[in-house]
Amino acid sequence: MDTTLTDPLLGQTLDGRYRVESRIARGGMASVYLALDVRLDRMVAVKVMHRSLAEDPQFVRRFIGEAKSVASLSHPNVVQVFDQGTDGDHVYLSMEYFPGKTLRDVLRDRGRVPAREALEIMIPVLAALGAAHQAGLIHRDVKPENVLLTDDGRVKVVDFGLARAIEASNQTKSGIMIGTIAYMSPEQVTAGVADVRADVYAAGIVLYELLTGRQPYEGESPMSVAYRHVHDSVPAPSLLAPETPAALDALVLSATSKDPDQRPADAAAMLVAAVEAHRGLARATGPHTSPVLPGPAQHTTVQPAFDPSSFDAGPRAKRNLRPVWFIAALALVMVAGIAFSGWYFSQERYLKVPDLVKQNVKLAEEQARKLGFQVKIGEARFDGKVGKDIVLETQPARGQEVEKGSVLTIIASAGPEMAVVPKVENLSEADARLKVTEAGLTVSRVRKTASDKIDRGLAVRTDPVVGKRVRKGSSVVLVISVGLLTPDVTGMMRDQAQQFLAEKGYPTDCVNEVTDDTAPGTVIAQEPPGGAEMEPTTKICMTVSKGPDQPFWPWERDPSIAQPDFVTVPDVRFKDINDARKELQAAGFQVRVREVVGGRRVISQNPVGQVPQGTRITLWH
Template identity: 60%
Template structure:
């Protein structure tokens, strides 16, 4: 069976000698991967069974380099949602999109058959009628997408599938946009797509429905001739020719190609997008007309040019509507009626002959009507609404007014992708033909919808998550910090703060209370520790114990430091009485002071700012150790106090 899939990125048939780790795996808990169909530079395609719906699907799995780009993944998901809403018999349906670890995938309709590229490799080129019979459903699919506001951006034979039962399907809508937006452009991608890229895509990187029309025209040229219009040693040389050359008529390569299709290709591939059909639907109408007028037998002889039947079609292909056939027929009859025929040069003048002035006048009026109708529908009376999307509103207004339009600014609308103040859409839409000087309404983007962070302070984590979700936001990281005022497990604060307006994509982080934790007052002077704890709402008691530690300092506490406690809880402090031997600290006994040492008064820095306290102690010649007690902002305790030799370490608590 021929390879059923080729993707937009030159997928190649699978090499069955290479093991694929995805084959046999249940992806996302739903899709059992059965075999790899093809692999290319951007994705691999697998045949899989949707075990939930018991149907065969094609899974397109993006390569890891794309899946690691968060911007690509975000845009890929958005594009997949848009394409999934597009229902048309000539579009490969997108069923689902998802991620499984580092695998980003699309679940699509499985279409057994071949690509149009496979057909061209086999047959080189197609007869005119058969080429149009393939292009017509392709244009119908593109036209449906254009009507829905989508642009394919990568129309080429690799993205056209021909099923075993003769149907034509277009694949890969939106993938090119996601790849371009994710900064994933590669040399291989440019080589694969540059042959069908419109001049405006090359020069400005912008694409709209008319860019798809250009690519469709190039593809029709290739179907008719077996060659792409431009060849070059590198992508840049091909791109240059797209911008500066005109696609030649197919008949210049294949003499049997009819003039009708020369006109169709010339109209679709005009370098100026304003001179192309406005979208694929407009080109579809012209293609259907051309197919209807092609003779059944397209032998080697070319149809005569300039025929009465061909003239209206050529005008239509170039964008001007044909004159009404009834008017043409009536005017021709009148101008060739016997009453208006000139008399023979020889022979007697017929007695009593008078010209039928009524018929003459009527003929003149009808000719004028035809001319007037042609002018009324001609391009001279109408202009196309310029493409202003994405411009700053003020710049777009000036540009439209410069082209002669009257401009109004409409009510701004929210959009998740477009920044505030830029043109989101126009009414009428860009590319639409309107009377010269018509009014255009610019609808600016108000940027993404912003939501106020709800007040979830003092709520449990579960209740806070529910309230944040109800507001249209999602919860981010959760952390815990001690608190003397908020019960354990309740929300202390959020980040961003309550009331801050954020976009839907912003996650709200929760900071929960870890409850009251017992402060660490070890080594603090007992009287200071007792006063501090009473201030914090505890009920301390003090016991004395003989110990080699400095007399009057805390050597133990119960509950232990950082244990979870409640307000009013009893706390026992064990304080040192000093050793039984009458031990005294060196600075408490002048006889024990080392030679050259002098006692220095220790500054009392309690209740001062920590930085100021450290600066004052160091200025007095002491070393400083700082210990933090949760909830205290200034110095609450100091040890030792009094006097000590210079260089002694002083501990402060804050």
């Protein structure tokens, strides 16, 4: 599914700093986005809390406090928090961004992993947790989804402090259980409390899953899994994976003891045990290179030991000394040559051009450099369908094999080509159309308007307005003057109509009063009529109602008619027409709008004063 159609954050800039490029992941509590920090010109990961959390003041306060604590935690295996903030109803963290996959992805793709590889993943995880525990921080949600294996071979732990912030919010009262059931310690399930030993328990479960390819407890519902955490003991991994060394069985069983006091005191203590177990495996099986973690190849050279005490330095030996050393030197040269040849031909001399199309150009450049390319950013190209700074193509194209270190040229989109709406005021319609066309735009339609400043047949303005930057090829509306037309003031109150005409420079002394059923003071006719062509000196004669011969209100004429409640009409003259309409509607009135001069301000309203509730009010602008 195209997230650009469903995620309103894409393309937005949070806090005026983080331009959201794409969504990386979405979870139950937050979504993670790839964003460009426009201030420091670097790619970051931005975690945005879901609105239900952002609307909870208690959560926001705790979230800010936890973010500050995590930001102070500096460790190579912890994803660093750069910044925290709010933008409207968005509460967010900005963090280091590392391309890669989660440990959950590895487990899903590979299933269980060998014992040594499991430890080589867990040791940096425990190092990160140990540093946090020493700083007084508890993770509370250790699980494979929160362990990131980066493309360059590093292990990073994410989401420190988030669970604690949520735990302190009102969300827990609406049924959200903090943490993930499959990795929760018994004391978290029964009492809802967690200390550093809860992280140790979760790390033990993660190690079990790495060794066996599955979680220790499975059930039909989360509650059945929680029950087993409380009442059962985690089985030894070797029951499912017989090749598991006894040291790792012992490490898992110790870390997942139901009694917190029987577990390692914290992650640092479990780290010591894990390192010792890894050393035991190294002694038993010799050198090893882990295939789990991506990164540069590792080469181990084993040389035979040389014992000087075994060498006979007697006369015969001295006579043979030169040939022996010559042969030894020759052997060393041969060994070195073989070793160099093996190393040389084992290196990746050729690279396949990756697919960088549709990625942000900064991210694409970073990825290409990590793969071993020299990168050149070519001249951007206008594109009406692809957003600015998104890769359109690479040269060479994706899939081609080139020598390592070759130049890869990245061509990005400059976005749609823009044009500036030209000034057409006082041009003839033909000349105005020509000027719009020369600017790379088209005239979609022509609209007529009255004007006391622009002669008939000449351009008044465009829509969009002059100077606005729009996509090249866009259409504009051309507004042409029909000259001076008589303003229509019928329906206005007499004093408002005279004030309006006087401001426009028209004589206002021609007024005839007649008996009429309309409210007293209402303009019921005018000469010349509204919309007629006129000169600036033309006199407009108004016919004004004196009111009816009998009482105006029907209940005054017929006692059987109930008198309604009267309310005062708010005076909305000179306010914005939309604001005025909303204000009157909110007060319970019907609203009718009439355009006289085409401005945004209300120049007249009728009726005014006290009227029955629900009366229709006419506004002129």
